[in-house]
Amino acid sequence: MKQEVTDLELIQNVLTGDTGQYALLVKRHQRFVFTLALRFAKNREDAEEIAQDCFIKAYKALGTFKQTAKFSTWLYTITYTTAMTFLRKKRLATSSISDEATFLQLENHTSAFNANVYEQQNSHAFLNEAITHLMPDDAAIITLFYKGEQSLEEIGIALNMEPNTIKVKLHRARQRLKEKLQYLLKDEVKELL
Numbered sequence: 022m023k024q025e026v027t028d029l030e031l032i033q034n035v036l037t038g039d040t041g042q043y044a045l046l047v048k049r050h051q052r053f054v055f056t057l058a059l060r061f062a063k064n065r066e067d068a069e070e071i072a073q074d075c076f077i078k079a080y081k082a083l084g085t086f087k088q089t090a091k092f093s094t095w096l097y098t099i100t101y102t103t104a105m106t107f108l109r110k111k112r113l114a115t116s117s118i119s120d121e122a123t124f125l126q127l128e129n130h131t132s133a134f135n136a137n138v139y140e141q142q143n144s145h146a147f148l149n150e151a152i153t154h155l156m157p158d159d160a161a162i163i164t165l166f167y168k169g170e171q172s173l174e175e176i177g178i179a180l181n182m183e184p185n186t187i188k189v190k191l192h193r194a195r196q197r198l199k200e201k202l203q204y205l206l207k208d209e210v211k212e213l214l
Contacts (some may be wrong), residue, residue: 028092035083043083047076050093053169054100060160061104063153071107075100090178097165097179108157151201159194166191 028049034042051072058071079099086095152160158180165171165179173184173191180187 029088032083032086032092035080043080046092050096051076053093054096056168057097057100057161057164058104060152060155060164061108061157067107067111071100071104074107075103078103090175093169094171094175094179097169097171098181101161101180104157148198148202151198151205154201154205155194155197158190159197162187162191162194163198 026045028046031042031046035046054075055068055072058075059065059068062068062071075096079096082099086092152163155163161180162176165176166173171179173187176182176187176191177184182190
């Protein structure tokens with residue numbers, strides 16, 4: 022029985038010249054990096070661009086990885102900073118919108134969501150939809166903690182915050198997620214919580 026090669030072994034192989042091994046690291050982490058990028062970007066095209074940029078940046082900086090944290094934590098730090106930079110640049114490139122246009126867009130989105138709620142069978146679909154309505158920082162913390170199974174310390178490293186700050190932010194993010202679920206799902210939320 023062959024044992025799976027660790028991230029650290031793959032990194033050493035890449036650093037010693039076997040650059041093809043980086044594809045295995047990408048394959049291993051691409052799904053979660055994309056999911057995290059999608060939490061920030063809110064659309065598939067931007068999330069794909071952010072994820073691609075993350076892996077390029079990680080490859081270029083692989084020699085600086087100090088192994089004081091897990092590779093995934095280091096990679097999620099890159100994902101967070103890349104997403105924030107991308108959104109900042111995108112925000113600067115867009116013109117401001119009126120409050121009425123924002124309200125209509127939100128109303129249309131909520132109406133479309135309510136029309137499709139009863140078609141969705143899986144409670145994960147409800148949660149994922151509610152997470153997309155959270156602020157990017159809240160969505161990232163929820164995603165890293167529950168889907169990425171990162172500890173408070175690891176999330177703190179990734180987001181450059183103290184673990185106690187992450188604990189408070191996680192608690193508040195859960196509250197906001199609960200509110201979003203209650204608003205979007207009305208009575209169905211009782212079955213999920």
